[in-house]
Amino acid sequence: MTQARFQVWRGNSSGGKLVDYSTEISEGMVVLDAIHQIQATQANDLAVRWNCKAGKCGSCSAEINGQPRLMCMTRLNELDLGEPVTVEPMRAFPPVRDLVTDVSWNFRVKKQIKKFKPRPPDAPDGTWRMQQEDVDRVQEYRKCIECFLCQDVCHVLRDHQLHEEFVGPRYLVYTAALEMHPLDTEDRLSELRKAHGIGYCNITKCCTNVCPESIRITDNAIIPLKERVMDDAFDPLVKLIGLMTKKVAGP
Amino acid sequence: MGDYQTHEYDVLVIGAGGAGLRAAIEAAAQGTTVGLVCKSLLGKAHTVMAEGGVAAALANVDDRDNWKVHFTDTLRGGQYLNNWRMAELHAKEAPDRVRELEAWGAMFDRTPDGRILQRNFGGHKYPRLAHVGDRTGLEMIRTLQDHGIHQGIEVHMEVTVTTLLKDGDRIAGAFAYDRERGRFRLFRARAIVLATGGIGRAFRITSNSWEYTGDGQSLAYHAGAALQDMEFVQFHPTGMVWPPSVRGILVTEGVRGEGGVLLNSKGERFMFQDIPENYRAQTADTPEEGWRYTQGDKNARRPPELLTRDHVARCIMREVREGRGSPHGGVFLDIAQIKEKLPKAAEHIKKKLPSMYHQFKQLADIDITTTPMEIGPTTHYVMGGVRVDGDTQMSTVSGLFAAGEVAAGLHGANRLGGNSLSDLLVFGRRAGEYAARFAKDHQPGRINSEEVEAAGREALAPFDRSGGESAYQVQHELQDMMQDLVGIVRVEKEMERAAEGLGALWQRAAKTTVVGNREYNPGWHTALDLKALLTVSEAIVRSALARKESRGGHFRDDFPAKDPAYQTFNCVVEKGLDGGMRLRKEPIPELRPDLKAIVDELK
Numbered sequence: 001m002t003q004a005r006f007q008v009w010r011g012n013s014s015g016g017k018l019v020d021y022s023t024e025i026s027e028g029m030v031v032l033d034a035i036h037q038i039q040a041t042q043a044n045d046l047a048v049r050w051n052c053k054a055g056k057c058g059s060c061s062a063e064i065n066g067q068p069r070l071m072c073m074t075r076l077n078e079l080d081l082g083e084p085v086t087v088e089p090m091r092a093f094p095p096v097r098d099l100v101t102d103v104s105w106n107f108r109v110k111k112q113i114k115k116f117k118p119r120p121p122d123a124p125d126g127t128w129r130m131q132q133e134d135v136d137r138v139q140e141y142r143k144c145i146e147c148f149l150c151q152d153v154c155h156v157l158r159d160h161q162l163h164e165e166f167v168g169p170r171y172l173v174y175t176a177a178l179e180m181h182p183l184d185t186e187d188r189l190s191e192l193r194k195a196h197g198i199g200y201c202n203i204t205k206c207c208t209n210v211c212p213e214s215i216r217i218t219d220n221a222i223i224p225l226k227e228r229v230m231d232d233a234f235d236p237l238v239k240l241i242g243l244m245t246k247k248v249a250g251p
Numbered sequence: 252m253g254d255y256q257t258h259e260y261d262v263l264v265i266g267a268g269g270a271g272l273r274a275a276i277e278a279a280a281q282g283t284t285v286g287l288v289c290k291s292l293l294g295k296a297h298t299v300m301a302e303g304g305v306a307a308a309l310a311n312v313d314d315r316d317n318w319k320v321h322f323t324d325t326l327r328g329g330q331y332l333n334n335w336r337m338a339e340l341h342a343k344e345a346p347d348r349v350r351e352l353e354a355w356g357a358m359f360d361r362t363p364d365g366r367i368l369q370r371n372f373g374g375h376k377y378p379r380l381a382h383v384g385d386r387t388g389l390e391m392i393r394t395l396q397d398h399g400i401h402q403g404i405e406v407h408m409e410v411t412v413t414t415l416l417k418d419g420d421r422i423a424g425a426f427a428y429d430r431e432r433g434r435f436r437l438f439r440a441r442a443i444v445l446a447t448g449g450i451g452r453a454f455r456i457t458s459n460s461w462e463y464t465g466d467g468q469s470l471a472y473h474a475g476a477a478l479q480d481m482e483f484v485q486f487h488p489t490g491m492v493w494p495p496s497v498r499g500i501l502v503t504e505g506v507r508g509e510g511g512v513l514l515n516s517k518g519e520r521f522m523f524q525d526i527p528e529n530y531r532a533q534t535a536d537t538p539e540e541g542w543r544y545t546q547g548d549k550n551a552r553r554p555p556e557l558l559t560r561d562h563v564a565r566c567i568m569r570e571v572r573e574g575r576g577s578p579h580g581g582v583f584l585d586i587a588q589i590k591e592k593l594p595k596a597a598e599h600i601k602k603k604l605p606s607m608y609h610q611f612k613q614l615a616d617i618d619i620t621t622t623p624m625e626i627g628p629t630t631h632y633v634m635g636g637v638r639v640d641g642d643t644q645m646s647t648v649s650g651l652f653a654a655g656e657v658a659a660g661l662h663g664a665n666r667l668g669g670n671s672l673s674d675l676l677v678f679g680r681r682a683g684e685y686a687a688r689f690a691k692d693h694q695p696g697r698i699n700s701e702e703v704e705a706a707g708r709e710a711l712a713p714f715d716r717s718g719g720e721s722a723y724q725v726q727h728e729l730q731d732m733m734q735d736l737v738g739i740v741r742v743e744k745e746m747e748r749a750a751e752g753l754g755a756l757w758q759r760a761a762k763t764t765v766v767g768n769r770e771y772n773p774g775w776h777t778a779l780d781l782k783a784l785l786t787v788s789e790a791i792v793r794s795a796l797a798r799k800e801s802r803g804g805h806f807r808d809d810f811p812a813k814d815p816a817y818q819t820f821n822c823v824v825e826k827g828l829d830g831g832m833r834l835r836k837e838p839i840p841e842l843r844p845d846l847k848a849i850v851d852e853l854k
Contacts, residue, residue: 012770028494028615040723044774045767049292051460054500054610056389057295073613096431097771104408107293107400115401116356127350129365135358139383142358142390146294181356 004076005084006034008046012097018086019043025076031087032060032071035099047098055212058147062099063088068149068210090152103148109167112195116178117186134182141177141221143213146170150207150217156200166197169207169217176221179228189232198222198229255426255435255707260286260405261690262683263425263440265412266467268296269388270655270675270682271446272395273348277683278444279402283690286438287399288407288427290462294396297448297460298675301388302503302606303372304380305676306669307345311362312369313549316377318342322846323853325670327529328374328559329634329663330803331818332480335842336641337661341670341677348676349381357394359383371508371545373557374667376533378547385503385604391672410436412466413779414706415443415474415651416698422474422650423696426706430776433769435707439698441690444644444682445471445637445653446675450484450787452726452780454630455734458490458501464780465787467657471637472786472826476646479659479823479837480635481787482794483804485666486739488563490629492581497614499629502584502607504668506624507556509603510545511586512538513567514623515575521582522555525566530558542592561665561804564628568739571627581627587620596620628739632671633787634662634804635794638823638837644682647825650689650696654682659821664803713778714769719762722778729756729781733788741795742808750792757785793834794822 004025007018021038032050039046051057053072060071065079065086079085093101122128150169156162167175175192178184192198205218215221262278264271267289275287289296310316321342326333349367353359359381360368369378383390400406409430416424422443427436447467451459472478489502507513515521526534533552535541541554556563567582577583586604590596597620601608604619611617611624637646637653639660644652655675662670713722736749760781765774800814801807820836827833842850 026495029496030614033496039773040721040727044721044723044765044777045772047771047773051291051295051297051462052300053460054300054497055613056386056606057299057460059291059295075614100431100771102431103292107406107408110397111400115397118354118356121354126354127366128353130358130361131365132361132368135361135383138358142383142393143386145299145389178356181358184356 004034004081006038007084007086008035008038008098009088010046010098011095013095016095020084029076030072031064031074031076031085034076035071035087047096047100049100056145058145061090061147061149061152063090068152070147070149070212073212090148092152092154092158093148105163106146106148106151106170109171110174113167113171113175113178114186114188114191116181116184118183119185128183130182138177138180138182140215141173141180143215144170144173145213147212149210149212153206153210155204155206162197162200166200169201169222171196172198172201172225173215173217173221176225179225189229192225193229193233198226255437255703257437257439258286259439259695260284261440262442262444262686263288263438264444264446264683265425266296266446266448266657267293267406268446268448268655268675269298269391269395269672270679271296271444272392272399273676273679274444274446274654274683274686275404276395276399276402277680278687279404281684281687283687285404286407286440287404288410288412288438290409290411292408293406294392296392297463298388298392298672300458300501301391301672302385302501303505303508304370304382304387304669305349305391305672306372306375306379306667307349307381307673308342308379309346309349309367309369309381311366312547313377316379319849320376320853321345321379323850324375325661325667326663326850328665328667330665330813331663332802332821332839333663334641334660335846337678339846340641340681341661341673344677345673348673348680352391352394355394355398357390359390370505371553371557372668373504373507373563374559375669380669382505384602385505385606387672407436411776411779412470413710415470416702417474417648418696418699420649421693421696422648424698426703428710430771433772433775435710437698437703439695441693441695442650442652442686444686445651445657446655446679446682447657449633449656451630453729453733453784453788453791454738455730456490456499457630458487458499459630465783467653468636468790469783469786471646471648471651471653472790472824474648474651475826476648476651477638477823477825478636478790479638479821480663480794481633481790481824482798482822483634483664484630484791485560485632485634485804486564486628487631488560488567488628489584489626491615492577492625492627493579494615500610500614501629501631502624502626503604504560506584506586506604506607508545509586509600510542510589511556511584512554512588513556513563514583514585515570516577517575521570521575522558522563522566526555526558527562534558559665560668561806564739565806567628577625579625581625583623584626585623587622632656632666634664634666635659642681643685644678645685645689650693652682652686654678664805710779713763713765713775716762716764719764720759722760722763722765722774722781725756725759725763725781726777726784729784729788733791737792737795740806740808743796746792746796750796753785753789753792760785789832790824793824793832797822797834797836
């Protein structure tokens, strides 16, 4: 058994600091195990979110040695234990307590995105037909576990705090899943361009790099959506019709 | 005290996994106002962990399937202790519930002609599980969540209910605290649906998250409702065993459905050596026939790895006990060997079992496309729970409903894989519908302010004490004790020791103290959870002592055989007038003649 040192951010909305802990580690341990061990033996009130402990629920997001990661999927043997391991809450969201942040903004944003609207069923029994390849394409987006690490790392949100103007990578992936769903008939392009601020993304791929589900957020979700938005907004034919209707309706 | 926020709804749903979400959606669709309370963030509930699929006799892959076959499979798997009305409704309604998810945006894997694909699973005669790779639960909870947020349901995230409030014999509301600030909430409701899931945290080795502390069972019990079948806990045969920190994490049955085999340290497929009589006719004679079954050959019978979970778990225990286990106390689950039979086997495995591949690679440094996994049983599910009416899901307390894992009946003595996701859809919807009806037919109950004050005092008590031990300590000891004395193999003496142990743990729990304040304090939350954990543990121990036979998830080393005399009743526990737990044997109503004919025909 060896000891490892940790510096865990303790505090709340009025401030906080890194606190030193040391705990025994064993083979295969992940950061969340160490946090739980510290919680059970040294700091009973250490606040942390977690559920599945297997990378499936996306609850235990944190910044480990400055990197946005899931605590349950970060093995201690891949970290340099010669130095203390720092564990901090996600910085793009307001702190609640210790490692827990207020992520409620994400849930409000999701509600603003128009929901799935399927075409009429394909068969008399009310069912649809879809091909596996269509499913596979959309499943890449639907793999998302809503850990919000992509939101945490996105500089538009983290540095510029444009939460009111930009929905963030998670909700661009969500919109992509809806827009590319083979049965969906809703149109979300105008909101994407305006209220949801897709133009703010300058495709630095930070979100893609931190995604624990390896969703190619930028290449497969954001860029195709940007293309659709551009086609929609700057389609010359649409523009022409727009101009003509304006003329007719004009004073 | 006296300081709390009040909310009022026609229907309050407690728990936001699949059952709770489905109930809330239905209650809202019936035109009632709905509040939904969950302990975690929305979308993180345990449904997200479900891997293999949702069972429904769609007959897309094998047209011999229909509700009657699903019904008899469910009864056979449950060893005939099931509430047969629930098994009937479940088998009949599951296909519609699955198709409805597609209308809400779910995308299941497809057959070549574009319909929903179905896979094999233990105890299901035909390929029956609609799925999305091995993360069907995520697909389901996200579909329900994303649909539900547009139905006018008010969601209260990270709020824990500690007490149900009654007006005479009927339900009137719930008392809760929010995790963020530790403030109290009073929910007034005409009807309440419990959808709080299971009890896995009563055991040391479990696939369940911190939330699974038996809240709903305990809330119902203390409100005067009956619990039934609590002796039946499902130990899933395949949990991870190594490294220690991941012990208990689930390995989907889908691995075996895709052709994975169980091997002992001698390389023997030991499952072939012990096939129960009632499954012999449907089980493959040779490994070759078993393989053909997994590849969709309709003339082949299922390999013994796909026998019911209770049986497979016990066979694994036997191998380990008799010295033929793997290095870390499990056995081997080998999917890599399909490379001898399939071209591009590695790609196939990654495609069919992506999250298993990921999980082993990342947490155990094992590539399952080349190396066998080490696995062993893990506490996974409780068949028992709140006793409900089969049609309406109402408990024995007026206005209190229960759906999903927290309710008992559908699964009897053992649940078939895939029948949980269908359970929560079918009975989540029914509970929502009947709770809404109840709310329309009844005025709100009166809230007794003394009860509210008492609930507040009880919640704050750990702060008022000093010098006691931490709640984690008590929780860990309870988990060790239940694991060691009331686990997969049970005997009278050990369970009696557990019963005594519980008495001591109740006393220690009453003295735990917490450090810090009410703001997001897991030490405090753990202290409050102990009441529920101890209540359900006591129900398990008492029921297990009363069932002097072995059946389904309940195996007694001192009574290793099934006893027909025990097939006629369910163990039911209730709170007695003296406050102690009382057990009675509730006769199972005779199977309706038309259903009996189906069972006889498909035997």
